[in-house]
Amino acid sequence: MGATVREDEEVASEDDLFEQSEVAADYMEGLLDILDIDGDIDELVVGDRPQVEIVGEELGGLVGPKGQTLDALQELCRLAVYRKTGDHSRLMLDIGGYRAGRRKKLAELGEKTAKQVIETGEVVKLDPMSAFERKCVHDVINATEGVQSESEGAEPRRRVVVKPE
Structure with a gap:
């Protein structure tokens, strides 16, 4: 990404x-x-x-x-x-420190979502986010085996979708 x-x-x-x-x-x-x-x-x-x-x-x-x-x-x-x-x-x-704090929270969201998708095998659509926020989540998902992510929708309603691999 x-x-x-x-x-x-x-x-x-x-x-x-x-x-x-x-x-x-x-x-x-x-x-x-x-x-x-x-x-x-x-x-x-x-x-x-x-x-x-x-x-x-x-x-x-x-x-x-x-x-x-x-x-x-x-x-x-x-x-x-x-x-x-x-x-x-x-x-x-x-x-x-807003972005630094936000990056940390988004990393936690990405980890939690990846775990959920791996455990359930179901697709998870996250709430709409800014490009910065989506990139933070994609980075975590891309570093996690067993899941993949993509963005869908149009700004300002663009969101991350996490799927099993």
Whole structure:
């Protein structure tokens, strides 16, 4: 379920990825200043993906219900990167540890669902999720023998379906 790279696409260098995280961090720093919100911003590259993490108090408003505001801010950061570098970015933004915590809960859901499908032999359809959430579940399912997963439906009602192999 990982990203595929076409032959005519260049894979971004570590320096390019770090530059993307710096651009996004500068963008978020400006936003935090405008909103008068305190937060520490870390720029990093994890694997082949630039990341920006913001930690601090009173950040819930930047996450929003079910991470919707966080998703919108992530897209704005990606646009800022594109505008500055001309490169499309797979930048991941995390605020207040929301994505890290969500990833852990989704891994637990994936493990529980895989176990259920293996034990019952029945297909399980999970509730609709964002692309980030679906990828977290697919990663766990793909690492578990005896089950497989696919996504079905159209956004915003796209969901993971787990089946026996």
